[in-house]
Amino acid sequence: xxxxxxxxxxxxxxxxxxxxxxxxxxxxxxxxxxxxxxxxxxxxxxxxxxxxxxxxxxxxxxxxxxxxxxxxxxxxxxxxxxxxxxxxxxxxxxxxxxxxxxxxxxxxxxxxxxxxxxxxxxxxxxxxxxxxxxxxxxxxxxxxxxxxxxxxxxxxxxxxxxxxxxxxxxxxxxxxxxxxxxxxxxxxxxxxxxxxxxxxxxxxxxxxxxxxxxxxxxxxxxxxxxxxxxxxxxxxxxxxxxxxxxxxxxxxxxxxxxxxxxxxxxxxxxxxxxxxxxxxxxxxxxxxxxxxxxxxxxxxxxxxxxxxxxxxxxxxxxxxxxxxxxxxxxxxxxxxxxxxxxxxx
Amino acid sequence: xxxxxxxxxxxxxxxxxxxxxxxxxxxxxxxxxxxxxxxxxxxxxxxxxxxxxxxxxxxxxxxxxxxxxxxxxxxxxxxxxxxxxxxxxxxxxxxxxxxxxxxxxxxxxxxxxxxxxxxxxxxxxxxxxxxxxxxxxxxxxxxxxxxxxxxxxxxxxxxxxxxxxxxxxxxxxxxxxxxxxxxxxxxxxxxxxxxxxxxxxxxxxxxxxxxxxxxxxxxxxxxxxxxxxxxxxxxxxxxxxxxxxxxxxxxxxxxxxxxxxxxxxxxxxxxxxxxxxxxxxxxxxxxxxxxxxxxxxxxxxxxxxxxxxxxxxxxxxxxxxxxxxxxxxxxxxxxxxxxxxxxxxxxxxxxxxxxxxxxxxxxxxxxxxxxxxxxxxxxxxxxxxxxxxxx
Numbered sequence: 001x002x003x004x005x006x007x008x009x010x011x012x013x014x015x016x017x018x019x020x021x022x023x024x025x026x027x028x029x030x031x032x033x034x035x036x037x038x039x040x041x042x043x044x045x046x047x048x049x050x051x052x053x054x055x056x057x058x059x060x061x062x063x064x065x066x067x068x069x070x071x072x073x074x075x076x077x078x079x080x081x082x083x084x085x086x087x088x089x090x091x092x093x094x095x096x097x098x099x100x101x102x103x104x105x106x107x108x109x110x111x112x113x114x115x116x117x118x119x120x121x122x123x124x125x126x127x128x129x130x131x132x133x134x135x136x137x138x139x140x141x142x143x144x145x146x147x148x149x150x151x152x153x154x155x156x157x158x159x160x161x162x163x164x165x166x167x168x169x170x171x172x173x174x175x176x177x178x179x180x181x182x183x184x185x186x187x188x189x190x191x192x193x194x195x196x197x198x199x200x201x202x203x204x205x206x207x208x209x210x211x212x213x214x215x216x217x218x219x220x221x222x223x224x225x226x227x228x229x230x231x232x233x234x235x236x237x238x239x240x241x242x243x244x245x246x247x248x249x250x251x252x253x254x255x256x257x258x259x260x261x262x263x264x265x266x267x268x269x270x271x272x273x274x275x276x277x278x279x280x281x282x283x284x285x286x287x288x289x290x291x292x293x294x295x296x297x298x299x300x301x302x303x304x305x306x307x308x309x310x311x312x313x314x315x316x317x318x319x320x321x322x323x324x325x326x327x328x329x330x331x332x333x334x335x336x337x338x339x340x341x342x343x344x345x
Numbered sequence: 346x347x348x349x350x351x352x353x354x355x356x357x358x359x360x361x362x363x364x365x366x367x368x369x370x371x372x373x374x375x376x377x378x379x380x381x382x383x384x385x386x387x388x389x390x391x392x393x394x395x396x397x398x399x400x401x402x403x404x405x406x407x408x409x410x411x412x413x414x415x416x417x418x419x420x421x422x423x424x425x426x427x428x429x430x431x432x433x434x435x436x437x438x439x440x441x442x443x444x445x446x447x448x449x450x451x452x453x454x455x456x457x458x459x460x461x462x463x464x465x466x467x468x469x470x471x472x473x474x475x476x477x478x479x480x481x482x483x484x485x486x487x488x489x490x491x492x493x494x495x496x497x498x499x500x501x502x503x504x505x506x507x508x509x510x511x512x513x514x515x516x517x518x519x520x521x522x523x524x525x526x527x528x529x530x531x532x533x534x535x536x537x538x539x540x541x542x543x544x545x546x547x548x549x550x551x552x553x554x555x556x557x558x559x560x561x562x563x564x565x566x567x568x569x570x571x572x573x574x575x576x577x578x579x580x581x582x583x584x585x586x587x588x589x590x591x592x593x594x595x596x597x598x599x600x601x602x603x604x605x606x607x608x609x610x611x612x613x614x615x616x617x618x619x620x621x622x623x624x625x626x627x628x629x630x631x632x633x634x635x636x637x638x639x640x641x642x643x644x645x646x647x648x649x650x651x652x653x654x655x656x657x658x659x660x661x662x663x664x665x666x667x668x669x670x671x672x673x674x675x676x677x678x679x680x681x682x683x684x685x686x687x688x689x690x691x692x693x694x695x696x697x698x699x700x701x702x703x704x705x706x707x708x709x710x711x712x713x714x715x716x717x718x719x720x721x722x723x724x725x726x727x728x729x730x731x732x733x734x735x736x
């Protein structure tokens with residue numbers, strides 16, 4: 001253990017519990033069931049859709065007059081991983097990436113399948129002067145034949161990087177912070193939200209990492225008047241990082257833009273104004289790549305004014321994604337305040 | 346895939362040996378086998394570059410008219426046809442969308458050179474290695490031409506070693522000069538391969554546009570029967586340009602389930618390792634677990650695997666995560682549609698001489714037919730009871 005006796009223990013424990021679940025895109029069952037259990041006390045109605053998105057609705061608890069809206073709040077349940085496409089005669093598994101995972105990062109990593117089987121990623125011998133490709137990698141699950149392998153894992157089974165969450169002072173480091181941290185922020189906000197002028201529909205989405213495929217149908221179903229997505233964003237405060245404004249420990253990041261969405265200017269101004277009024281640490285995020293569920297939501301049906309609360313995260317899409325618990329706490333506080341206030345536009 | 350126990354294993358994972366053949370050599374082919382071959386012979390030679398699918402649509406409409414309850418063409422050119430379940434249009438019940446795309450890769454005229462040759466741009470993902478020297482037809486009047494490139498003795502040494510850039514290609518229609526070419530052809534005219542339909546050996550056919558006329562023929566064949574569910578057949582446009590037709594077709598069809606019928610890469614040629622060959626000709630239709638456009642619905646794939654096991658239909662896994670098909674657009678339509686793909690292996694796909702195995706085509710029909718007869722309705726009932734969960 002590093003530094004002072006850690007604060008934010010319950011937040012850290014909630015994140016650890018969700019982040020250590022196996023939930024690659026398209027195989028989010030374990031995460032969905034863990035969240036569903038927590039939702040029963042937090043919502044009036046809980047349901048899921050054909051793609052596996054999980055919905056929780058809370059009716060407006062007081063009349064908001066003109067400021068009451070149907071607000072869709074999202075965080076995605078899935079994480080990057082791999083999916084088996086072929087099992088060879090010696091029981092080695094060939095796979096395709098699920099979401100953005102670089103081949104060189106995978107070499108030597110442990111992976112864990114839905115169902116619990118663990119393996120290690122190996123590689124074919126190096127080809128001179130050529131970049132490593134996923135097709136040169138395989139997973140070794142400790143068997144000697146296709147028959148043995150097939151008893152444990154089948155084509156179509158998916159796995160994620162496997163590593164337990166570590167506490168580094170007031171920071172947490174592990175796989176799938178992207179976006180189990182967001183899931184915890186939404187759950188914790190629902191827990192702390194006493195009353196709201198809004199009809200709040202929290203949606204825990206699937207398949208964000210493969211192209212925000214869950215959020216679009218979810219938004220079509222909810223037909224929200226306002227959407228707030230909670231996701232991670234790269235923190236650019238490490239040695240020689242590309243110059244971006246976001247740093248770890250400086251508060252929740254309010255997204256201005258990424259490659260999928262330009263946050264609705266009115267929503268963004270409202271978010272900044274509420275953060276300032278309540279003394280919540282915050283920073284602005286401008287990203288020239290990447291995307292979040294807000295990208296799919298804001299162009300659904302006739303268009304949805306959308307904003308994003310981002311958790312600054314180092315080492316994204318590695319098994320050691322690192323977040324600061326004070327940033328997470330700031331995100332919860334801002335989301336609660338936003339959901340308590342009438343929307344001003 | 347769920348962790349189903351004792352699931353039947355696909356043929357391609359077993360030691361490589363001759364596969365069960367629906368119509369073994371020497372025996373008279375089944376009626377279905379002959380119908381499928383005739384259908385391919387009818388549809389493959391038709392011109393249908395993305396955005397110009399009219400001739401294919403007209404012929405498909407003729408073929409399906411006796412079997413469907415109603416059909417319509419939408420504003421983008423998709424052909425949609427309904428074959429209702431046993432209770433008719435008043436109670437359509439569960440709706441399954443079956444999709445196959447009519448369009449094919451090709452070229453489009455983009456301008457004229459002074460010598461009367463046509464400048465062209467690719468439409469869809471053409472393999473540049475196979476283009477030069479191929480005969481083509483240009484525009485609605487089917488003007489004959491050939492794809493040309495600078496002669497080999499004028500190429501730089503490094504140009505000889507790699508496929509020509511699309512910018513270097515022209516189409517020669519025999520015009521004496523620019524003026525003559527401009528009278529015969531307009532910018533925007535589609536250019537399609539002029540390619541024969543040939544039977545190779547006992548069971549294989551060679552043709553252009555097997556991707557995806559083979560899916561169209563599977564779909565036409567499936568429409569001959571009435572099922573316990575309502576089937577919406579979608580013959581889509583502009584798949585090769587980014588699943589554009591399927592997006593609006595799925596919105597119109599508003600299905601509970603989607604199944605895409607495709608031609609896919611068969612790279613089972615010398616020197617390719619099993620995990621790189623994607624699919625193998627003659628080993629049955631391929632089921633995808635994912636590609637770049639969608640992750641197949643696990644319960645839907647499991648149902649297809651059950652059908653294959655029960656009926657002894659060979660199948661294989663599509664061994665890549667690359668590529669994409671109409672499932673990418675269908676599964677995110679409206680509030681979400683569980684979707685999977687059944688693909689027929691095709692060698693030399695996206696060129697003028699693709700090859701597929703009719704036994705695979707026949708097995709693809711049987712697999713989807715079995716699914717529609719036995720699995721589709723119970724699967725949807727189960728989802729409705731359990732809060733419609735796809736995971």
